[in-house]
Amino acid sequence: MEDGFTVVAMAMVALSMARPQQPSTSPIPIISYENEGVNFDGSYKWSYETANEIRAEETGFVKNLGVADQETQVAQGSYSYTDPEGNKIALTYIADENGFQPVGSHIPTPPPIPVEILKSLEYNAAHPEENEGAGSAPQPAYNKPGRTY
Numbered sequence: 001m002e003d004g005f006t007v008v009a010m011a012m013v014a015l016s017m018a019r020p021q022q023p024s025t026s027p028i029p030i031i032s033y034e035n036e037g038v039n040f041d042g043s044y045k046w047s048y049e050t051a052n053e054i055r056a057e058e059t060g061f062v063k064n065l066g067v068a069d070q071e072t073q074v075a076q077g078s079y080s081y082t083d084p085e086g087n088k089i090a091l092t093y094i095a096d097e098n099g100f101q102p103v104g105s106h107i108p109t110p111p112p113i114p115v116e117i118l119k120s121l122e123y124n125a126a127h128p129e130e131n132e133g134a135g136s137a138p139q140p141a142y143n144k145p146g147r148t149y
Contacts, residue, residue, distance in 0.1 A: 041065060042073065054081045062094050063096065072097040 008026075029051040042062030049055045058077030064070040070122030080090040089105035113121075124130075 028054075052082075055079065 031049045031051055033045045033048045037060075040067065045053040045057075045059045047055075047057035047134060056077065056079035058075055060073060063072045063074050073093070075096075076092075076094040078090065078092040080088065083089050087106075089104070089106055091102055093100060093102045095101070116129070
């Protein structure tokens with residue numbers, strides 16, 4: 001009987017310690033918030049701004065609505081915030097049939113193509129006949145006996 005009491009007492013202690021913890025920081029107020037849609041035509045719009053200067057907005061619509069095999073959801077928007085070093089980060093984007101396309105001064109960009117490589121690529125494009133048959137010889141296809149492809 002004492003073992004049952006011990007188990008119940010330990011369960012009560014565990015339950016009392018499992019109470020929700022208080023947040024370590026105070027919540028950041030939301031200054032503005034809008035949310036429209038999703039509408040029947042697939043369009044929508046939302047935006048928000050917080051007291052610590054985080055801003056975000058997005059609009060969306062369906063391109064080619066009703067055209068079979070050509071409908072595409074399009075979203076475009078932006079967001080901005082201040083990073084821990086105090087720099088303002090701002091990004092605009094569009095997402096459509098071409099994928100997600102972000103634009104922002106903080107996004108790394110590849111270095112320019114070296115002039116020599118660029119000239120070589122331009123020459124190859126202007127003289128495709130010289131590229132025919134170039135490279136290694138075609139390799140035979142692997143056909144496992146008794147298997148059709």
